Amino acid sequence: MAVSGLCFACKPHFSLRPPLFHCFRKIRFSSVAAIETLDESVIQGAHFSPAKNVNGEGSKLSQWKKLNSQDLGISTSNISKPTRKVLNGLKTKGYEVYLVGGCVRDLILKRTPKDFDIITTAELREVVKAFSRCEIIGRRFPICHVHMDDTIVEVSSFSTSARNFGRGLTYEIEKPAGSDKKDFVRWRNCLQRDFTINGLMFDPFARIIYDYMGGIEDIKKAKVRTVIPASTSFQEDGARILRAIRIAARLGFSFSRETAHFVKNLSCLILRLDKSRLLMEMNYMMAYGSAEASLRLLWKFGLLELLLPIQAAYFVRTGFRRRDKRSNMLLSLFSKLDRLLAPNRPCYSSLWVGILAFHKALSNKPRDPLVVAAFSLAVHNGGDIPEAINIAKNINKSHDGSFHELSEPQNLENLTLVNEVMDLAASVKSTLSEMTDEHFVSQAMSAYPQAPFSDLVFIPLALYLNVCKVFECVTMGAEKGFVAKQGSWIDYExxxxxxxxxxxxxxxxxxxxxxxxxxRA
Known part of the structure; x- marks a missing residue:
């Protein structure tokens, strides 16, 4: 086995950048991601009467728009086949159907949507009758799960959202002037969305995109803005704070001024969320190709010390400022991971949790680059340390000397290398235990001034055990029957x-x- 055979140093064979279309131009931002935004020439179409601005940011009234989806470069071929089947199934039965939410935003941005959400005029029980494999889930906000071609398509009903409309409103809204009944139904649903860029509705049969909340304008400006006042929105659902971080990180967008203010000042609301919900939101940030940007934003807005205080302590200890543009080894690890993942090519949570534990172990005790290389190779081959060391010793390129976690290379003997590799594996396991220990987590930043108190542990036992399995082969010896993967190709499924x-x-x-x-040569 040779290093070249493993292809660790090879670039991914696919590109994560979306293709350019005639109506888009490329813009680079100072954040870690680059995005493509709409050209002014495509923002055209019929205007409805002005909608009342309920987001509390300025007095400019949003202009309702109907946009031709083809003018935005959207084709029905961009919609997944299972989703098209569900859309057609409901349409042929006489119901109106729309795509709604983040999938419309992603189609406009020429990105592959993580999933597609459908809303229809059909009642949920009518949706169930329309498909052979379909069930209603959820009590507070029931939706249908339609099983189609080994995937699940989510379908909601206008009637369900109408029943929830107006509950506990603390802000003024009024019925849109000059709108017909269908406009009002669509507008009412969009008003319940979290962010304006998620408040777009797409009729794929009429090829019309309805923009009632100013979402197109915010896509142009690369802004994440709440539909209703940010303070109200986040207090209604604290998870929206984490979704705001996730969306901004994934798209390379920034927050509107009001949204940014309340993301930071209401950050403690996330502690009200169930641990399972926190893990789900963190997984969306870390496992879908935008982990580095997510970590930067979590740190910038004071959320990292609540969710991952051990990693926040690392930033404090290394003098990494809130708006720092520099990198470090933790961010570099996740930057490399991001290059391999995408919204439609995620990883399981055990991978990013394992990277966090590995980095923490390395920051506690810097290691020789050869030890780190041999450790990673031993993980790859199922615990065959001698083989991993032989491969590592044939590395003929220099390591990144900017990382404090890597000590100066030494000419270590094989026996010393074996012991060092096993010690690193034991340290990773110990770190995993610390990450799931409430007392240790609460003390992570105790040595630093004005450190927030957080004993939040959202990593469940099952996930902890899964991560342990990734590394235990190094300390327990080569696994019988384990065949290491060759080449650079990844089976994303x-x-x-x-x-x-x-x-x-x-x-x-x-x-x-x-x-x-x-x-590096």
Whole structure:
């Protein structure tokens, strides 16, 4: 086996950047991501009467728009086949159907949507009758899960959202002037969305995009803005704070002034969320190709010390400022991971949790680059440390010397290397235990002035055990029957399901390419 055979230093064979279309131009932002925004020439179409501005940011009234989806470069071929089948199934029965939410935003931005959400004039019980495999889930906000071609398509009903409309409103709204009944029904539903860029509705049959909340304008400006006043929106649902971070990180957008203010000042609201919900939101940030940007934003807005105080302590200890544009090893590891993932190519949560634990162990005790390389190779091959050391010793490129977690290289003997690799594996396991210990987590930032108190542990036992399995082969010896993966190709379906082989392969590739960057000879 040779290093070149493993292809850890190879660039991904696919591009994560979306293609350019004639109506888009490329714009670079100071954040870690670049986005494509709409050209002014495509923002055209019939205008309805002005809608009342309920978001509390300025006095400019939003102009309602109907836009031709083809003018925005959207084709029905961009919609997944299972989703098209569900849309057609409801349409042929006489119901109106629309795509709604983030999938419309992503289609406009020429990005692959993570999933597609449908809303229809049909009652949920009528949706159930329309498909052979369909069930209603949820009590407070019931929706239908339609099973189609080995995937699930979510379908909601206008009638369900109408029953929830207006409950507990503390802000003034009024019926849109000059709108017909259908406009009002659509507008009412969009008003319940979290952010304006998610408040777009797409009729794929009429090829019309309805913009009642100013979402197109905010896409042009690359802004994340709440539909209703941000303070009210976040107090209604604290998870919207984390969704705001996730969306901004994934798209490279910034927050509107009011939204940014309340993301920071109401950050403590996330502590009211269930731990399972926190893990889900964190997984959306870390496992779908925008982990580095998410970590930067969590740190910038004071959320990292609540969610991941151990990693926040690392930023404090290394003098990493809130708006710092520099990088460090933690961010570099996740930057490498991001290059391999995408919204439609996620990883299982055990991978990013394992990277957090690995980095913490390394920051506690810096190691020789050769030890780190041999450790990652031993994880990859299922615990065959001698083979991993032989491969590592043949590395003929220099390591990244800017990381404090890597000590100066030494000419270590094989026996010393074996002991160091096993010690690093034991340290990673110990760190995992600390990350799931409320007392240790609460003390993570105690040595730093004005450190917030957080004993939040949202990593469940099952996930902890899954991460342990990734690394235990290094301390327990080579696993019988385990066959290391060759080449650079990743089976994303298995990676998303938590396949041990795919997780180890991807972890090793991320670590190896971080320590020995592709651009170094």
């Amino acid at each position: 298995l990676l998303a399901l938590g396949s041990l082989r795919e997780t180890r392969h991807t972890f090793a590739r991320v670590v190896f390419d971080t320590v020995y960057p592709l651009d």
